Amino acid sequence: MNSFWSLTGFEYKKILCRKSTWIVFFLAIIATVISVSGTLLGNSYIDGEIYESNYEGMTKDRSYARSLSGQAIDHKLIVKAVDAYSKIPGSDSYHDTTEYQTFARPYSAIYAIVRTVYNTESKRFNMEDFQKLSEEQVEQFYALRRNKQVQLVEATSMSDKAKEKVLVLDAKIMTPLIFSYTDGYTRFFVTVYTLGLVAAFAMAVCIAPIFSGEYAAGTDQLILTSRHGKNKLIAAKLFTGFSLAALICAVLTAVDYILSLSLFGSDGADAPLQLYSPLSPYPLTMGKTALILAVCTLFACLMTAAITMLLSAKFKSPFGVIILVGLLLIMPMFVSISERNIVLYNLFQLLPTNMMPYWTVTNGILYELLGLVIKPYVFMPIFAIVISMLLAPLAYRSFKKHQIG
Amino acid sequence: MELAIDRVTKRYANKIACDRISLTLHAGVYGLLGANGAGKTTLMRMMCGVLAPTSGTIAFDGIDVNHEDYRDVLGYLPQDFGYYPEFTAQNFMLYIAMLKGLPKVRAMEKSRELLELVSLEKEAKKKIKTFSGGMKQRLGIAQSLLNDPKILILDEPTAGLDPKERVRFRNLISRLGAKRIVLLSTHIVSDVEHIADTILLMKNGQLIHQGTLEQIIDTITGKVWECSVSQEAAEIMCEKHPVINIRQEGEKIFLRLICENPPQDDATGVTATLEDLYLYYFSGVNEQ
Structure with a gap:
C-alpha cells in the first residue's frame, strides 16, 4: 500500500511539474471569478446617462429584496406589487421611468416570480399584464401554478407512474412561498455550469498526458518493464486522475460558491427553490439545490476524467485526447434533442456537459429504469459513477496491454 | 538461472521482424550484433514483455515473461527512451525504484549508490533537462540496475558515452x-x-550465429586478406x-577483404577480427 501512495505522489509530481497545469488552473480560476462577478461590472444607463453602476444596482435590489424577506408571497404581497407597478406610466422601457425606480423596483423580485406562473404558451406575461392583474387572478396564483404544473407534466411523454411522481413531489412544496433574498445562490446556479465546463476542460488538459504522455515521452518502456508498472502504477495513475479531477472541481466550486455568496449575499439557504424557478416540481431549498448542483458537477467531472483517461491510454499523444475531450464538452451545447423522444432526450442529458447546468439537473423529466422512477439529480451522479467504473478498467487494461514497437 | x-x-x-528464434541463456554476458533492422530491438522488447510475440514463449526459470515475478528480476535499458525533464536525477531514480518495488529506505540507498557508480552523484539534485546525452545514458544504465536484476537487457548501452565512460x-x-544474464x-x-562471453549474430530476423568470439570468427578464419592493388x-x-x-596508399589502393583464396599472389593472410565478420555479414545490408 505504501508503494501505491508513493507512486501516486510521483504521478502528482509529474502533473504539477508541468507549466501547462498551472497556466490552465490559473486561467480556470480567472474564468470562474469573471463568470461570477461579470454582471457587477459596468453601469446601467437612463437616457444615455449613467444611472448607477451594476454593483450599486445589485446592492439596491438586494436591500429591496431583504426588506421583503420573510413575507409570504400571498394575495396581500402580490397585490402590493401590482399596485406599485400600476404607478408606472405606459412605456416600452419602463425600467427607465422614475415611477419604476421609486415605487415598483422594490417589488421587482415578486414580479419576476409571479410572471412565470401567469405566462401562457400563446402570450408572454408582461408588465402591462401585471398592472392589470385582477384580485381574482391574484387569488388563484397557487391554483394556477398547480394547474400549469399538471399541464406541463401531462404534455411530456413520461409514463403515468413518472407523471404521478412529479405531481406528488410538486404537492410537497409548501405554499404560500416565503420570500427571501436569494441572489447569492441563484448566481451560483447560473455560474456553476460555466465553472463545471472550465473545471472539466482544465482537468482534461492536466490528466490527458497521464498515459499518452508516457507513450509520447518514451517512458512507457521503463514503466511497463518494472514490477509495479502493469498493476499498482496504473491504479495509482487512475487514482491520481480521479482525485485531481475532484480536487480541481472542488476548488473551482468553492471559489464560485464563496465568491457568489460574498458578492451577492449569503441569504436564502433555506428558501424554497421556487423563488428562482416557480414551476420547479422539486421541494428543495436553495442550499440543497446548490449542493446538488455541486455534486452533479463533481460527478460529471469524474466521468470526464474517466473518458479522458481511457482516451489517454488509447492515444499516443495527449493533444488528440485534449481535442476529443474538448469536442465532447463543447458539441452538446450546439445540439438540441426534443423532449418528445424521451429516451434519446434523457440519454443526451447524461453527457458530462449536460449534467452540470441547473436546468437539466432540476429538470422535471424523470428517469425510468427497471420500473424505478428516479429524479435527474439522483440518476445523473449514479450514471456517472457506473460509467466511470466501466471505463477505468478499460483504461487500466489498455495501458497494461500497450505494445512498444 | x-x-x-x-x-x-x-x-x-508485411515483415517478419524475428523468425523462430530459440535461445537458452545462462549467467554471463551476451553480445547481440546485427545491422539496423536485423530484429535486435524487437527481440529485446519481447524479452522484456513490452512487445507480444506472434508465437513462441519466453520464460526465466519457468516464470513467463508476462508475469510480475519476471519483471521483478528484470533490468532494462531501452535504445530510445524518455525521462521526466523536470525531475532531478535523484527523483527519477527514486521513482523507478518505487516502480521496481524497492522499499523507500532501500530505494534511497540504492539510488545514491548507483548514481555514484555512474559518476552522477554531484548531479543528483539537478534536473534531467540540464543533462547531456551521455549523462542521460548513464542515468539510464543506473536505473536498469536498481532492482539488482537477474536479467539485464541493454539496448545500445554505450551510445552517447565518451571513450572513457565506455571503458568504465x-x-x-x-x-x-x-551473477546474472546480461x-x-x-x-x-x-x-x-571485449566483454561478451557469447556473441549472437542476427540478420533479417534470424539468429545466424552464436558462440564465443573464437567460434564466431572461425567462420572467416583464413579468409581475410590484405593487399595493395591498382x-x-x-x-x-x-x-x-x-x-x-579500403584506402588510398600513394598510387595504389589498400584493400582488406574476405575471400576463399588469396585475391592475388602477393596478398597477405591476416588474423580475422569480429569487425571483419560483422562487416562481412552486414556491409551489404547497410548499403541496402
Missing part, C-alpha cells in the same frame, strides 16, 4: 555478468569483443568480394 526463448516469432503485416561501462558489465546489443563491435584491380575486387577496408 536460465532464460529460455523458444521459437519466438514476431510477424508484422564495459568493466562494470563484465562484473555484473558473473544481454547487450550494440553497433560498437569492440564493446562486444585502381582498376581494386574496382574488380570490390565487385567480387566483401571488402572490409
Whole structure:
C-alpha cells in the first residue's frame, strides 16, 4: 500500500511539474471569478446617462429584496406589487421611468416570480399584464401554478407512474412561498455550469498526458518493464486522475460558491427553490439545490476524467485526447434533442456537459429504469459513477496491454 | 538461472521482424550484433514483455515473461527512451525504484549508490533537462540496475558515452555478468569483443550465429586478406568480394577483404577480427 501512495505522489509530481497545469488552473480560476462577478461590472444607463453602476444596482435590489424577506408571497404581497407597478406610466422601457425606480423596483423580485406562473404558451406575461392583474387572478396564483404544473407534466411523454411522481413531489412544496433574498445562490446556479465546463476542460488538459504522455515521452518502456508498472502504477495513475479531477472541481466550486455568496449575499439557504424557478416540481431549498448542483458537477467531472483517461491510454499523444475531450464538452451545447423522444432526450442529458447546468439537473423529466422512477439529480451522479467504473478498467487494461514497437 | 526463448516469432503485416528464434541463456554476458533492422530491438522488447510475440514463449526459470515475478528480476535499458525533464536525477531514480518495488529506505540507498557508480552523484539534485546525452545514458544504465536484476537487457548501452565512460561501462558489465544474464546489443563491435562471453549474430530476423568470439570468427578464419592493388584491380575486387577496408596508399589502393583464396599472389593472410565478420555479414545490408 505504501508503494501505491508513493507512486501516486510521483504521478502528482509529474502533473504539477508541468507549466501547462498551472497556466490552465490559473486561467480556470480567472474564468470562474469573471463568470461570477461579470454582471457587477459596468453601469446601467437612463437616457444615455449613467444611472448607477451594476454593483450599486445589485446592492439596491438586494436591500429591496431583504426588506421583503420573510413575507409570504400571498394575495396581500402580490397585490402590493401590482399596485406599485400600476404607478408606472405606459412605456416600452419602463425600467427607465422614475415611477419604476421609486415605487415598483422594490417589488421587482415578486414580479419576476409571479410572471412565470401567469405566462401562457400563446402570450408572454408582461408588465402591462401585471398592472392589470385582477384580485381574482391574484387569488388563484397557487391554483394556477398547480394547474400549469399538471399541464406541463401531462404534455411530456413520461409514463403515468413518472407523471404521478412529479405531481406528488410538486404537492410537497409548501405554499404560500416565503420570500427571501436569494441572489447569492441563484448566481451560483447560473455560474456553476460555466465553472463545471472550465473545471472539466482544465482537468482534461492536466490528466490527458497521464498515459499518452508516457507513450509520447518514451517512458512507457521503463514503466511497463518494472514490477509495479502493469498493476499498482496504473491504479495509482487512475487514482491520481480521479482525485485531481475532484480536487480541481472542488476548488473551482468553492471559489464560485464563496465568491457568489460574498458578492451577492449569503441569504436564502433555506428558501424554497421556487423563488428562482416557480414551476420547479422539486421541494428543495436553495442550499440543497446548490449542493446538488455541486455534486452533479463533481460527478460529471469524474466521468470526464474517466473518458479522458481511457482516451489517454488509447492515444499516443495527449493533444488528440485534449481535442476529443474538448469536442465532447463543447458539441452538446450546439445540439438540441426534443423532449418528445424521451429516451434519446434523457440519454443526451447524461453527457458530462449536460449534467452540470441547473436546468437539466432540476429538470422535471424523470428517469425510468427497471420500473424505478428516479429524479435527474439522483440518476445523473449514479450514471456517472457506473460509467466511470466501466471505463477505468478499460483504461487500466489498455495501458497494461500497450505494445512498444 | 536460465532464460529460455523458444521459437519466438514476431510477424508484422508485411515483415517478419524475428523468425523462430530459440535461445537458452545462462549467467554471463551476451553480445547481440546485427545491422539496423536485423530484429535486435524487437527481440529485446519481447524479452522484456513490452512487445507480444506472434508465437513462441519466453520464460526465466519457468516464470513467463508476462508475469510480475519476471519483471521483478528484470533490468532494462531501452535504445530510445524518455525521462521526466523536470525531475532531478535523484527523483527519477527514486521513482523507478518505487516502480521496481524497492522499499523507500532501500530505494534511497540504492539510488545514491548507483548514481555514484555512474559518476552522477554531484548531479543528483539537478534536473534531467540540464543533462547531456551521455549523462542521460548513464542515468539510464543506473536505473536498469536498481532492482539488482537477474536479467539485464541493454539496448545500445554505450551510445552517447565518451571513450572513457565506455571503458568504465564495459568493466562494470563484465562484473555484473558473473551473477546474472546480461544481454547487450550494440553497433560498437569492440564493446562486444571485449566483454561478451557469447556473441549472437542476427540478420533479417534470424539468429545466424552464436558462440564465443573464437567460434564466431572461425567462420572467416583464413579468409581475410590484405593487399595493395591498382585502381582498376581494386574496382574488380570490390565487385567480387566483401571488402572490409579500403584506402588510398600513394598510387595504389589498400584493400582488406574476405575471400576463399588469396585475391592475388602477393596478398597477405591476416588474423580475422569480429569487425571483419560483422562487416562481412552486414556491409551489404547497410548499403541496402
